[in-house]
Amino acid sequence: MTQQATGAPPASMVRLSGIAKIFQSKDGTPVAALDGIDLDIPHGGITAIVGPSGAGKSSLLRAVNMLERPDAGRVVVDGTDLTMLDEPALRRVRQSIGMIFQHFNLLANRTVAGNVALSLELAGWNRDRIGPRVAELLALVGLTEKAGQYPAALSGGQKQRVGIARALAPSPRLLLCDEATSALDPETTRQILALIRRINRELGLTVLLITHEMGVVREVADQVVVLEAGRIIEQGPVATVFAHPRHPTTRRFLLGETGTALPPALATRLSSAPVQDGAVLIRLHAVGGLAASPLLSDLGRMGIGVRLVAGRVQSLGDQPFAGLVAALTGPAGGINDAIHQLRAQGAEIEVLGHVATDAVTAV
Ligand SMILES: Nc1ncnc2c1ncn2[C@@H]1O[C@H](COP(=O)(O)OP(=O)(O)OP(=O)(O)O)[C@@H](O)[C@H]1O
Numbered sequence: 001m002t003q004q005a006t007g008a009p010p011a012s013m014v015r016l017s018g019i020a021k022i023f024q025s026k027d028g029t030p031v032a033a034l035d036g037i038d039l040d041i042p043h044g045g046i047t048a049i050v051g052p053s054g055a056g057k058s059s060l061l062r063a064v065n066m067l068e069r070p071d072a073g074r075v076v077v078d079g080t081d082l083t084m085l086d087e088p089a090l091r092r093v094r095q096s097i098g099m100i101f102q103h104f105n106l107l108a109n110r111t112v113a114g115n116v117a118l119s120l121e122l123a124g125w126n127r128d129r130i131g132p133r134v135a136e137l138l139a140l141v142g143l144t145e146k147a148g149q150y151p152a153a154l155s156g157g158q159k160q161r162v163g164i165a166r167a168l169a170p171s172p173r174l175l176l177c178d179e180a181t182s183a184l185d186p187e188t189t190r191q192i193l194a195l196i197r198r199i200n201r202e203l204g205l206t207v208l209l210i211t212h213e214m215g216v217v218r219e220v221a222d223q224v225v226v227l228e229a230g231r232i233i234e235q236g237p238v239a240t241v242f243a244h245p246r247h248p249t250t251r252r253f254l255l256g257e258t259g260t261a262l263p264p265a266l267a268t269r270l271s272s273a274p275v276q277d278g279a280v281l282i283r284l285h286a287v288g289g290l291a292a293s294p295l296l297s298d299l300g301r302m303g304i305g306v307r308l309v310a311g312r313v314q315s316l317g318d319q320p321f322a323g324l325v326a327a328l329t330g331p332a333g334g335i336n337d338a339i340h341q342l343r344a345q346g347a348e349i350e351v352l353g354h355v356a357t358d359a360v361t362a363v
Pocket residue numbers: 023024025031032033051052053054055056057058059060212
């Protein structure tokens with residue numbers, strides 16, 4: 001891709017400014033799929049765009065390679081303003097932006113090697129160079145043995161490996177992943193995410209992926225962008241957004257992944273007013289050293305009773321990440337002091353409300 005006239009390397013791999021996209025719905029009312037998106041995707045990292053259905057994730061991804069031309073705004077990829085290019089120039093630039101898809105989009109009548117070769121043939125590569133390049137890519141994704149097979153004979157994970165090899169064939173610097181693991185089972189998902197991460201690290205490829213699963217974000221991404229109704233509602237390093245989600249939609253999205261959804265039996269008995277001899281329910285998130293520290297025994301030393309209600313400890317990148325819901329009992333002042341102390345140590349604490357202790361015991 002061409003650099004800007006200054007010769008200085010562009011600050012971001014992707015810079016979106018003021019992107020808007022409006023569709024007409026079936027009844028003729030306009031739908032703002034993207035509503036003023038400003039976003040910088042740094043070089044060399046993995047950025048995940050997450051959000052509920054209809055948030056605008058696909059529209060955003062398709063704006064980056066201009067498969068869907070925005071109605072307003074600028075799309076700058078690796079220093080080139082794509083909104084200024086005509087279709088032939090755009091087609092050339094798209095060869096340096098790889099893309100993989102939820103349903104793989106392989107050609108059924110071409111072999112694995114033939115599918116990977118296709119983008120090179122279209123790019124006008126000499127036949128002598130295509131064979132070795134395809135072999136190199138199939139080795140990279142672990143499919144050398146399958147070169148002569150047709151897609152129908154492959155598992156979902158193998159098909160996505162072919163998709164990845166095909167996307168990487170022209171040596172792109174940016175890889176777009178459109179719900180690339182949504183059609184795969186959990187174990188295959190983990191393998192494909194590990195492959196994407198390896199490619200990102202080994203080839204220095206910038207990855208931009210969309211997903212509706214926080215688990216995918218946790219496993220693979222460095223940065224996360226949360227979209228809702230065509231707008232960015234939250235963004236930052238994955239560890240920060242997981243440990244300190246600011247927007248209610250982000251919090252809601254994280255509940256399932258962090259294992260901190262409140263059991264229904266407790267949710268129905270939650271009160272905003274203190275309950276006589278009751279417990280205070282808190283949701284706690286802690287990352288890194290704090291998650292590995294004896295947080296709960298600290299509470300015990302302060303004379304606070306702790307009963308765990310829900311939670312999970314898992315890895316976030318190379319750090320431990322703990323999410324839990326706990327019922328605290330003891331004098332009100334002592335509970336407040338304990339919460340204050342945990343927050344001072346860096347824990348994110350949400351006070352959910354008060355419940356009778358028998359409700360906690362019944363969970
Ligand atoms: N071609 C289209 N015509 C009309 N409306 C569209 C079109 N494409 C998208 N939309 C609308 O734009 C909004 C954003 O859609 P988009 O597919 O970008 O969201 P998404 O976050 O990717 O959703 P999902 O997770 O369900 O795929 C939705 O309200 C959708 O109905």
